[in-house]
Amino acid sequence: xxxxxxxxxxxxxxxxxxLALVYIYPFIIAISGSFKTDAEANADPMALIPETFTFAAYxxxxxxxxxxxxxxxxxxxxxVTVFRVFFDSLAxxxxxxxxxxxxxxxxxxxxxxxxVPSVVLxxxxxxxxxEMGLYDTYGGMIIPLLSTAAGIFIMKQFFDSIPxxxxxxxxxxxxxxxxxxxxxxLPMATPALITLTILSFQGSWNEFAHFVVASQSxxxxxxxxxxxxxxxxxxxxxxQFPLKLAAAVLMTIPVAIVFLIFQRRIxxxxxxxxxx
Numbered sequence: 001x002x003x004x005x006x007x008x009x010x011x012x013x014x015x016x017x018x019l020a021l022v023y024i025y026p027f028i029i030a031i032s033g034s035f036k037t038d039a040e041a042n043a044d045p046m047a048l049i050p051e052t053f054t055f056a057a058y059x060x061x062x063x064x065x066x067x068x069x070x071x072x073x074x075x076x077x078x079x080v081t082v083f084r085v086f087f088d089s090l091a092x093x094x095x096x097x098x099x100x101x102x103x104x105x106x107x108x109x110x111x112x113x114x115x116v117p118s119v120v121l122x123x124x125x126x127x128x129x130x131e132m133g134l135y136d137t138y139g140g141m142i143i144p145l146l147s148t149a150a151g152i153f154i155m156k157q158f159f160d161s162i163p164x165x166x167x168x169x170x171x172x173x174x175x176x177x178x179x180x181x182x183x184x185x186l187p188m189a190t191p192a193l194i195t196l197t198i199l200s201f202q203g204s205w206n207e208f209a210h211f212v213v214a215s216q217s218x219x220x221x222x223x224x225x226x227x228x229x230x231x232x233x234x235x236x237x238x239x240q241f242p243l244k245l246a247a248a249v250l251m252t253i254p255v256a257i258v259f260l261i262f263q264r265r266i267x268x269x270x271x272x273x274x275x276x
Contacts, residue, residue: 027252034058034246041241057242058250066247068219069226073205074254076138076222080145080204085196087147089189092155093181097164107156113149118209126213140214141222145204151196158192159185194262202255223251 028048033041034057036050095107125144126135134140162185170180186193208224215221221229227247230240 030245030248034242034249036242038240038242041245045241054242057246060243061246061250065218065221065226066223066250069221069223070250072220073222073224076142076145077201077204079142081197081200083146084148084151084200084204085193088151088196089155089186089193090181091147091152092157093159093185095152095156096159097167097181097185098177110149110152114153122209122213125210129214134214136215136217136220138220141211141220144210144214145207148200148203151200154196154199155189155192158189162188198259198262201258205251205255223247227251 029046032048032050033045035053035055036047037052037054037056040047040051095103095110129135129140129144132140134143166188167180167184170184175183206224207222208228211222211225212228215225227244230244230247
């Protein structure tokens with residue numbers, strides 16, 4: 001029996017290792033290719049070790065518009081993440097705790113929104129931004145991202161797992177709804193908040209489709225739209241593989257850092273609710 005268990009564990013680890021390599025291998029190729037010359041990247045793009053190690057692609061990026069793209073991405077991501085976590089938590093708490101007419105219908109509507117492909121909403125979103133005078137502005141790039149149905153769903157499910165009796169003492173002491181939410185319930189939702197923070201940061205940092213329909217000015221380009229312009233060949237001629245791969249590698253670093261910092265704090269909503 002012990003041998004069977006050991007054999008099963010070994011098989012499981014082998015499968016996980018193979019899957020990890022399949023997932024990581026393209027990223028390794030990207031890192032390696034970013035340090036190659038254009039000629040070498042075209043001649044042997046799959047080589048893991050560059051014959052001529054060069055930082056030319058990175059130097060060219062930093063001499064160009066990359067700092068502006070990074071600044072725009074950082075500003076938008078920080079603002080969106082902070083407000084999305086707050087608004088999604090507030091809406092999730094309202095759907096979980098407040099009793100009002102139409103609550104079930106509203107929640108069902110949020111679930112329905114999750115089933116709608118985002119590409120379907122691109123043209124309506126563009127028309128709304130155009131009519132409201134928000135097109136090609138920071139406001140138009142930020143406001144539509146300040147809340148998501150998925151984030152509200154996550155927070156509602158977590159608040160549902162926290163016993164409502166915990167709030168009774170604060171309610172008896174005369175605390176209002178927002179006071180109870182902010183001082184009592186929200187601190188207990190730390191696992192869900194951290195998960196939502198990571199998802200919000202990653203989602204807004206990697207957002208592409210919305211920024212394409214919300215802006216057109218070069219000074220409003222983010223890293224995703226800027227790198228997209230590189231991939232489409234708008235900023236030069238030839239394949240420029242090292243330049244594109246270097247931009248992709250630099251884009252990945254902030255998200256990887258955030259995930260590594262908070263990965264141990266991510267817990268399931270059930271576990272967080274039981275601890276509460």
